[in-house]
Amino acid sequence: MKIALFTDTFPPQVNGVSLTLQRWAEHMERRQVETRIFVPRCTQEDPEAPGVLRSLSVPLFFYPEHRLSFPNPFFIRRELREFRPDLIHVTTPFNMGLMGLHIAKKEGIPLVASYHTHFDRYLQYYRLQFLSSWIWNYMRWFHESCELLLAPSDETKQLLENKGLPRLDLWRRGVDTELFCPSRANHAFRRRYHIEGQHVLLYVGRMAPEKDLDVLAGAMKKLPGSFRDQVHWVLVGDGPMREELEAEKLPHITFTGTLRGEALAEAYASADAFVFPSTTETFGNVVLESLAAGTPAVVARAGGVKEIVEHGRTGWFASPRSVDGLVEGICHLLGNSERLRWMGKEARRMALEQSWDQIFDRLLFRYEAIVERKTARHAHAG
Template sequence: MRLAIFTDTYEPEVNGVARTLGRWTDFLRRQGIEVMVFAPDPAMDNTSLQTSIQVQRFTSFPFFLYPECRLAVPNPVPVRRALQLFQPTLIHVATPFNMGLFGIHYAKKYRIPLVASYHTHFDRYLPYYNLQWMAKLLWRYLEWFHQECRMIFVPSPSTKAQLVGRGWRGERLDVWARGIKTDQFYPGVERTALQLPGPYAITSEQFVVLYVGRLSPEKDVGIAIDAFDKFRKSHPNAVMLIAGDGPSAGELEARCNREQLPIHFLGFQSLPALRELYAAADVFLFPSATETFGNVVLEAMACETAVVGARAGGVADTVTHGVNGLLCDPGSVDSFADALERLYQEPEERGRLAARGLAYSRNQSWDAIFGRLLSQFLEAESGNIGTIVQHIST
């Protein structure tokens, strides 16, 4: 198999889709499979990025609904030349924007088998930007975009169920689960030795609530802040750490400073500091109801931290309420505050949920997930649909 991936986000971008694709291409390389990636120029400087995967980059600008996902302005001439040299036997479109459209175009033109991965419920973002009126148009576009795909891979059973509910054929949908690297995310940290940016420090006596993720309206970070504020009024030893960046960062931090809330904004955090934050927290609070998976939930579990999440989307596929975490009503400040109170008052239950979360995470091996995915890609490549690969020529 020679795989061409067309995506609007890729390493060194740090969102979940980019990281997953980076791990996927690294796995394929280790299996001896040749991969070429077509992706936008990254927002950050990537001069130090080292990769053994061929990556064709194109000028881009940020997408307003998801700035980490950039809209490329690809030149068809170098794309065609690169494909002529590479001669892919399978095309994977990972995002439904400009690069994905190029992938579909070349798959159709040269009769190359096509698969897709569906990562994000963009329709759920629309209400946060007063764009509800676009929902029907968006779904029509997404249905058209995926109609030629032999297989469509989704992050969770709930995502598959939603798409089937919208009339997508279930036999074309399969779950591409997310995994964890246990050598990167694991328990154990000396809290007093934790080096936080700026003047912040935490002690062993404090009850630490952590949020990790993008700071944007659809993540409902304001719900987390409101819930923590309600909870901490009865618990002055409580402190909240927020690790991440995004369009809402300035507004949220200004509010917390204005109201003098014990909430510290740490900005974007990478490994190994990110692992230490997870391991140092008593509770990981994640109120987002728009996730198709929610990688940060699994990361927190792998660091043996009790998880409180929204009873919605992919988070509810990972967290079993009362077994390996707690689930709350989406958008309910009271529900999340009550969950924090419960875990504060019952440290034994908090420890039990954290231990079971750790055990769950250790069964989510990336290699096992990718091994199954590779078999499915090979099946799609050879398929019984009757499509014949036509070598790309000028």
């Protein structure tokens, strides 16, 4: 089988989607499935990789961490005619995805799409709610010719069904339990960031309005004094809200910027609890990474995150956008060290069941079934 992937996000961009797709590419290589991956170029120093073909892109004016691609149709058509893919997979409904959609229709190549981002939920954070109905009309048009639309969680799948999108199935996410594991915890992490508090509370993700970081800041300020003085906050990531959060000069807080690989794994494992207030997640990769590191999570009871955390066992649910709920969860976890250790062990046990290999192999099986159906249809027509 030969697969062409079209996406508007891919490493060196750092987000859950790009890292998932990097793992996808690595798995396809191990399974000896030929791929061509069409992605945006972020800088002239982007790493070159076999089968990864980059197109011109520019940062979005209101969100520079995301990029708008300008694929060259002549170059891409030439590449695909030489490659002759059996199936095209698109992960975005925008410029790069449109190119994949156009070529799939024109050449009669089966098309699979995956849904990764609740764009309509982001609109309220940028005062663009009036675009919501237009976006869903566009999404229905974009996906009507897809053989399959993959959602990362039951919650997201149900939303898409309710919006009238057809031919849905699940494509869940896994976690690297060798990289993200409790043994990465060490005192060097505390020394590096001058952490003196008894407890470390961690956030990992984009620093942007749609992550509900105003709720996180409110919880920092509202923690009871008995906890506030014992806690050191570590915020990992970057984005348009970082400068605003730094300007608040909250006590006992460290901004690390983006961390990758072992440095990120060390942060997860060295924290006592992970705090993630976002209500806009289709899945929540960072939450699963935290659990794999043996670090329980306090999260909003919203989106795909609800399907990762088990309340009272591997973490704690707070009501969406509730400062008080977030504070209650933090205090519950930190208030009993024995219970916290037990929850960390349960979190690790749950994460060990989330195998990337099984998840990607199931995706490959779906690809094969779609290609076989097309072959059978052509044979019948002939």
